[in-house]
Amino acid sequence: xTKNNEExxxxxxxxxxxxxxxEERKTPFQMSFQRFMKNxxxxxxxxxxxxxxxxxxxxxxxxxxxxxxxxxxxVENKPSAEHIxxxxxxxxxxxxxxxxxxxxxxxxxxxxxxxxxxxGIVTGAAxxxxxxxxxxxxxxxxxxxxxxxxxxxxxxxxxIVEEVTxxxxxxxxxxxxxxNLSRIxxxxxxxxxxxxxxxxxxxxxxxxxxxxFKHFIPxxxxxxxxxxxxxxxxxxxxxxxxxxxxxxxxxxxxxxxNMISEAQSIRILRDHPExxxxxxxxxxxxxxxxxxxxxxxxxxxxxxxxxx
Amino acid sequence: MSAKINNxxxxxxxxxxxxxxxxxxxxxxxxILRRPINFVKAVDDVSFTVQKGETLGVVGExxxxxxTLGRVVLNLLPSTSGHIHFKDEEITDKSTRQMRPxxxxxxxxxxxPFSSLNTKMSVRELIEExxxxxxxxxKEERREKVEHMVEKVGLRIADLxxxxxxxxxxxxQRISIARALILEPSFIVCDEPVSxxxxxxxxxxxxxxxxxxxxxxxxYLFISHDLNVVNHMSDRVAVMYLGRIVEIASNESIYxxxxxxYSQILLQSIxxxxxxxQDKATLSGELPSPLDPPSGxxxxxxxxxxxDLCKEVxxxxxxxxxxxxxxxxxxxxxxxxxxxxxxxxx
Numbered sequence: 001x002t003k004n005n006e007e008x009x010x011x012x013x014x015x016x017x018x019x020x021x022x023e024e025r026k027t028p029f030q031m032s033f034q035r036f037m038k039n040x041x042x043x044x045x046x047x048x049x050x051x052x053x054x055x056x057x058x059x060x061x062x063x064x065x066x067x068x069x070x071x072x073x074x075v076e077n078k079p080s081a082e083h084i085x086x087x088x089x090x091x092x093x094x095x096x097x098x099x100x101x102x103x104x105x106x107x108x109x110x111x112x113x114x115x116x117x118x119x120g121i122v123t124g125a126a127x128x129x130x131x132x133x134x135x136x137x138x139x140x141x142x143x144x145x146x147x148x149x150x151x152x153x154x155x156x157x158x159x160i161v162e163e164v165t166x167x168x169x170x171x172x173x174x175x176x177x178x179x180n181l182s183r184i185x186x187x188x189x190x191x192x193x194x195x196x197x198x199x200x201x202x203x204x205x206x207x208x209x210x211x212x213f214k215h216f217i218p219x220x221x222x223x224x225x226x227x228x229x230x231x232x233x234x235x236x237x238x239x240x241x242x243x244x245x246x247x248x249x250x251x252x253x254x255x256x257x258n259m260i261s262e263a264q265s266i267r268i269l270r271d272h273p274e275x276x277x278x279x280x281x282x283x284x285x286x287x288x289x290x291x292x293x294x295x296x297x298x299x300x301x302x303x304x305x306x307x308x
Numbered sequence: 309m310s311a312k313i314n315n316x317x318x319x320x321x322x323x324x325x326x327x328x329x330x331x332x333x334x335x336x337x338x339x340i341l342r343r344p345i346n347f348v349k350a351v352d353d354v355s356f357t358v359q360k361g362e363t364l365g366v367v368g369e370x371x372x373x374x375x376t377l378g379r380v381v382l383n384l385l386p387s388t389s390g391h392i393h394f395k396d397e398e399i400t401d402k403s404t405r406q407m408r409p410x411x412x413x414x415x416x417x418x419x420x421p422f423s424s425l426n427t428k429m430s431v432r433e434l435i436e437e438x439x440x441x442x443x444x445x446x447k448e449e450r451r452e453k454v455e456h457m458v459e460k461v462g463l464r465i466a467d468l469x470x471x472x473x474x475x476x477x478x479x480x481q482r483i484s485i486a487r488a489l490i491l492e493p494s495f496i497v498c499d500e501p502v503s504x505x506x507x508x509x510x511x512x513x514x515x516x517x518x519x520x521x522x523x524x525x526x527x528y529l530f531i532s533h534d535l536n537v538v539n540h541m542s543d544r545v546a547v548m549y550l551g552r553i554v555e556i557a558s559n560e561s562i563y564x565x566x567x568x569x570y571s572q573i574l575l576q577s578i579x580x581x582x583x584x585x586q587d588k589a590t591l592s593g594e595l596p597s598p599l600d601p602p603s604g605x606x607x608x609x610x611x612x613x614x615x616d617l618c619k620e621v622x623x624x625x626x627x628x629x630x631x632x633x634x635x636x637x638x639x640x641x642x643x644x645x646x647x648x649x650x651x652x653x654x
């Protein structure tokens with residue numbers, strides 16, 4: 001009986017120590033995740049963004065109206081039970097356009113970010129890893145793009161292409177914004193290059209590909225993720241801005257930006273706040289929550305920066 | 309010239325690594341055109357051999373070029389001139405790509421256990437990586453080898469899932485050692501492997517390295533600024549000063565009867581507990597800038613025995629006693645001759 005007791009007690013003790021060890025043992029990623037979850041604002045940002053995405057995905061379930069179908073008998077109607085936010089200058093349902101518009105805004109923001117990320121990582125990694133001539137060439141191209149004002153460059157390209165599709169639009173944003181990310185990644189690479197673990201990877205005979213993707217990139221993940229997130233917010237703003245001045249995604253495709261462009265008319269600005277206020281607020285809330293997420297990620301990856 | 313002398317000594321034994329007249333100059337660029345205006349002579353005309361199974365210790369002050377030497381020997385840094393032979397194969401001009409298959413034979417243990425391990429990789433990934441890069445073992449074979457090796461260096465299999473930040477310096481250095489040994493190399497450059505560790509941990513790690521050397525028949529090039537550590541580890545010792553080897557001899561010979569004034573002063577400066585240290589000679593002044601080394605003998609600015617000859621002629625490494633080489637005019641019987649010879653040239 002006593003022996004039994006002893007055995008169980010020893011067993012339970014072993015178990016607890018094992019459990020403690022399990023609790024303490026966290027991968028660097030898990031530790032970052034935990035720090036992120038402590039940031040309330042960032043978590044709220046995630047929740048809001050998830051809601052936005054759900055709204056975009058399930059738009060057809062939330063409204064029965066077609067966002068592109070115009071009805072000239074219903075131009076600039078006030079809100080009613082049928083059209084919660086009224087209709088726009090072409091008689092399209094504003095609420096449907098708001099829901100479907102989130103698709104375009106989020107898709108443009110996300111894909112432009114991915115595209116830029118790809119460009120930025122490839123060029124930044126090449127410049128930072130190889131240095132010398134490769135570095136000089138890439139950085140001079142980056143300087144060139146930097147030197148041109150973004151809107152002028154973007155407007156020029158848009159003026160040249162025949163029809164602005166989402167793909168073209170995203171490409172334009174990506175080729176005009178990659179230098180930012182490229183410089184950040186190059187900078188991190190230059191710092192990391194002096195670390196002994198890079199020399200250690202070289203000393204075992206690892207090839208460039210492995211050194212870049214197994215050693216450099218994971219250690220640059222913090223700045224990459226943070227900048228990618230913040231960039232997505234910028235992309236959404238850019239899309240809205242371009243659409244607002246009529247140089248973005250063309251009508252009748254609904255986007256938040258070209259919904260606000262309706263407000264260019266003083267009459268609508270004054271008499272129909274329901275037409276431009278909701279898309280404006282949606283842009284604000286989305287961009288704000290993405291920025292909160294970005295801040296949260298920065299604190300999570302680099303606990304030394306930031307106040308808390 | 310010094311290379312020839314060294315070669316004579318080692319004919320009967322198996323030579324694993326032979327470097328002759330190796331130089332590593334780092335250009336200092338300046339001016340508008342960014343042309344090299346000067347050179348830091350980090351390694352200047354160094355020759356030696358390392359025998360199979362022995363440990364060659366390299367000692368010297370910080371900044372004397374010993375770490376650079378270690379990297380040049382492994383061709384991780386390209387040498388400016390000279391020849392490096394590894395197992396009868398010249399590796400001096402091999403490109404990074406050509407070096408890759410040879411890397412499994414030669415490994416390095418780094419000084420700083422905190423920056424030499426990628427913190428984003430688990431211990432298993434760290435130790436396994438050389439196998440993935442260099443061998444065709446199956447996943448199962450790799451797992452076995454990693455688990456075998458991790459126990460060899462005194463860690464537990466349970467530690468494999470952990471990350472470097474969960475370990476102390478000594479344990480991290482054990483991970484580094486496991487990583488270096490997993491490919492079963494024949495030659496390992498140890499670049500101050502214990503200088504970042506506590507005294508008590510140093511002994512553990514050093515003894516581990518000694519045990520592993522015996523077990524795997526390893527050859528070490530052991531770089532350190534700590535004379536006690538080098539004494540503990542080495543079969544032969546090379547003393548470096550400002551990029552040059554000033555003395556090279558067997559461990560006993562150099563610690564019992566150092567010939568070069570620099571070695572003598574270095575050995576006297578080892579801290580001991582006894583009280584008779586008061587009248588010890590210590591090194592005065594700073595290490596001269598390797599950008600502008602003194603003419604003749606590089607040590608003459610701090611040497612208590614310096615005379616005119618030292619200013620003009622750089623002493624070559626020559627055999628003073630059997631197997632004991634030093635580069636100093638004090639032991640040159642033809643001092644006179646060398647002096648006049650120099651005079652004639654002028």
